[in-house]
Amino acid sequence: MRSINRAVLVFALLGVAARAQVTPPPAAPAVPASPYVGSEVCGTCHEDIAKAFGKTPHHIADGTDKKRGFDGRACESCHGPGAKHAASADAADIRNPGKLGAAAIDRICLTCHVNQPTQIGRLQSSHAKDQVACTTCHTIHATGSEVLVVRKTDAINKQCEGCHLTVAAQFQQPFHHKLPEGAMNCVDCHNPHGSMRQAMTQSFGANEPGCLNCHGDKRGPFTFEHGPVRFGGCSTCHVAHGSANPRMLDRPQVQQLCLECHSNLPAVNSTRTIGVVPPAFHNCTVCHQKIHGSYVDRNLLK
Ligand code: HEC
Ligand code: HEC
Ligand code: HEC
Ligand code: HEC
Ligand code: HEC
Ligand code: HEC
Ligand code: HEC
Numbered sequence: 001m002r003s004i005n006r007a008v009l010v011f012a013l014l015g016v017a018a019r020a021q022v023t024p025p026p027a028a029p030a031v032p033a034s035p036y037v038g039s040e041v042c043g044t045c046h047e048d049i050a051k052a053f054g055k056t057p058h059h060i061a062d063g064t065d066k067k068r069g070f071d072g073r074a075c076e077s078c079h080g081p082g083a084k085h086a087a088s089a090d091a092a093d094i095r096n097p098g099k100l101g102a103a104a105i106d107r108i109c110l111t112c113h114v115n116q117p118t119q120i121g122r123l124q125s126s127h128a129k130d131q132v133a134c135t136t137c138h139t140i141h142a143t144g145s146e147v148l149v150v151r152k153t154d155a156i157n158k159q160c161e162g163c164h165l166t167v168a169a170q171f172q173q174p175f176h177h178k179l180p181e182g183a184m185n186c187v188d189c190h191n192p193h194g195s196m197r198q199a200m201t202q203s204f205g206a207n208e209p210g211c212l213n214c215h216g217d218k219r220g221p222f223t224f225e226h227g228p229v230r231f232g233g234c235s236t237c238h239v240a241h242g243s244a245n246p247r248m249l250d251r252p253q254v255q256q257l258c259l260e261c262h263s264n265l266p267a268v269n270s271t272r273t274i275g276v277v278p279p280a281f282h283n284c285t286v287c288h289q290k291i292h293g294s295y296v297d298r299n300l301l302k
């Protein structure tokens, strides 16, 4: 009798252990099953929040914007069905995204925002991988000086520099884009939501770098391309945040830059190979003026 009981107990424990091994870790605290109750009911107790919410873009999910399926229940689009909480007024009965992990928050936001073009590089984004959630940059129930989305140049730079101190310092180099002067912002070159390009850099026309949005003369297509411009990108030779070198080049002298790829051995039966250039004592770009590509000259001279 006793030994049978023990066997049952052992099996039960084994069962628990086995289950513990296969159960995936819970993604988010379970929200107790509860029907929807509607935003109006939430507003009876959370008056200030409801009033402020009426002035944010999200309120259209409550009426005008019927296609997302939260007509009259916008609060519950992020907080989950809330009838139980509305009855109990207990914090444990409602989902507070502020208490969830980054991935769980993002999932809530992306139920509606997933197909927006600016979110296309989401999976490659370092922000998603490093737990920087949507709500790190977007304050849903903004009060006072907070906003749902920063749009002004200074505000954007301040938000980004808050975490990226090293980058802010790079813009203090003698040759830099006029970002600290307020003429441009991080989002001119980066998509904070991620991108298909490296370092979350902006892209236009599907795969052109954001640089070309302002430096259109470097776009081409050129009849005679310079390999690294086309295939390596602008950062092969330029440091976009700022550099101690003129033209934000990554070497103090133009020659040094060119000679990292071209050797200055005398030309032997000019084979049009990368290793053979005539000896030169002038700055290479005095002659090779069309260094980003030429419409007429194979040697990028004009
Ligand atoms: C009957 C009044 C009442 C209604 C109706 C009500 N709430 Fe609350 N809610 C409260 C109270 C009280 C608290 C604070 C509970 C606490 O701090 O323990 C609270 C807390 C919350 C919290 C914070 C929970 C947390 O973990 O900090 C959220 C989010 C919330 N409510 C959302 C909603 C939403 C969404 C609705 C509508 C679906 C709603 N409430 C309807 C009274 C209400
Ligand atoms: C777009 C998503 C979203 C919608 C819609 C939304 N909330 Fe929230 N709510 C949040 C997030 C995120 C938080 C966590 C705090 C934060 O990050 O601002 C929060 C926090 C709260 C809190 C906790 C208060 C606090 O300061 O922590 C209450 C209460 C609340 N919401 C009520 C509401 C009510 C009422 C509505 C509808 C009028 C609503 N929410 C609509 C996302 C949303
Ligand atoms: C129920 C669907 C829904 C959910 C869930 C939702 N949003 Fe929105 N969001 C909208 C709608 C609708 C708008 C306004 C129209 C538009 O921009 O498409 C909007 C607008 C925004 C804007 C842009 C405001 C502007 O001025 O252009 C931001 C930022 C935003 N949401 C962030 C979030 C974040 C962060 C979350 C998650 C906490 C979230 N949203 C969850 C539907 C939703
Ligand atoms: C690192 C900060 C940051 C994070 C994280 C972030 N955003 Fe944004 N978001 C911004 C900035 C800055 C803008 C303004 C961009 C502009 O003006 O071009 C913006 C703009 C938006 C807009 C307005 C429409 C648009 O695309 O310009 C929406 C909607 C939005 N974000 C939703 C989200 C959602 C959903 C998430 C999470 C999946 C998220 N954001 C994560 C910084 C961020
Ligand atoms: C809450 C802190 C935080 C804020 C705010 C923030 N970032 Fe980030 N960012 C990070 C972290 C963490 C990483 C990943 C580690 C790294 O590469 O430094 C990162 C990475 C990046 C990267 C590198 C991408 C790569 O793949 O190499 C870029 C670009 C970037 N952020 C741009 C921005 C821009 C633009 C803003 C403002 C709209 C911004 N960040 C705001 C924390 C933040
Ligand atoms: C003129 C365009 C431009 C501007 C403006 C710009 N960036 Fe960048 N950033 C780049 C490019 C291009 C790279 C990729 C460099 C490379 O290939 O290594 C980069 C790389 C990064 C990286 C990842 C590598 C690193 O250096 O750590 C981060 C983080 C970053 N930028 C953040 C920012 C922030 C924050 C701002 C605003 C203060 C900003 N950037 C403004 C063009 C720009
Ligand atoms: C929002 C527009 C804008 C974007 C995007 C932009 N630039 Fe610029 N860039 C400028 C302006 C304006 C100047 C000249 C004014 C100045 O001195 O800052 C400039 C200057 C430069 C210079 C130095 C020219 C000189 O005469 O010293 C280089 C090199 C450069 N940009 C490269 C880049 C690269 C590489 C990118 C992409 C990573 C890029 N830019 C993205 C606007 C932009």
Ligand code: HEC
Pocket: 211, 212, 215, 218, 226, 228, 229, 232, 233, 234, 235, 236, 237, 238, 247, 249, 254, 257, 285, 286, 291, 292
């Ligand atoms: C092979 C190296 C290399 C690459 C790649 C490169 N550049 Fe340059 N760039 C240079 C050099 C060298 C100069 C300086 C020319 C001189 O001596 O005046 C320069 C100058 C510039 C200038 C200022 C003078 C002018 O022509 O307007 C801008 C702006 C510029 N580059 C933008 C870009 C952009 C945008 C890209 C990417 C599409 C890019 N560069 C790619 C080498 C390069």
Ligand code: HEC
Pocket: 226, 227, 228, 232, 236, 237, 254, 257, 258, 259, 260, 261, 262, 272, 273, 274, 284, 285, 288, 291, 298, 299, 300
């Ligand atoms: C990152 C490597 C790299 C750098 C830096 C670089 N080049 Fe090039 N360059 C190439 C490659 C690759 C080709 C194509 C070679 C080929 O087609 O055989 C090329 C082609 C050329 C050509 C055309 C010759 C031909 O055979 O088509 C000239 C001229 C030239 N480069 C000059 C320069 C000058 C001047 C600089 C400095 C401002 C420079 N390059 C910097 C890699 C580089």
Ligand code: HEC
Pocket: 255, 258, 259, 262, 264, 267, 270, 271, 272, 273, 274, 276, 277, 278, 280, 281, 282, 283, 284, 285, 286, 287, 288, 299, 301
């Ligand atoms: C005084 C003007 C001048 C200077 C300075 C100059 N080049 Fe040239 N380069 C030329 C001419 C002209 C040609 C075409 C020669 C030919 O067709 O045989 C040429 C051809 C080239 C080629 C193509 C070689 C080949 O095999 O066809 C490369 C690569 C090159 N130059 C790189 C450089 C580099 C790197 C520098 C700087 C270290 C430089 N050039 C400085 C005038 C110059």
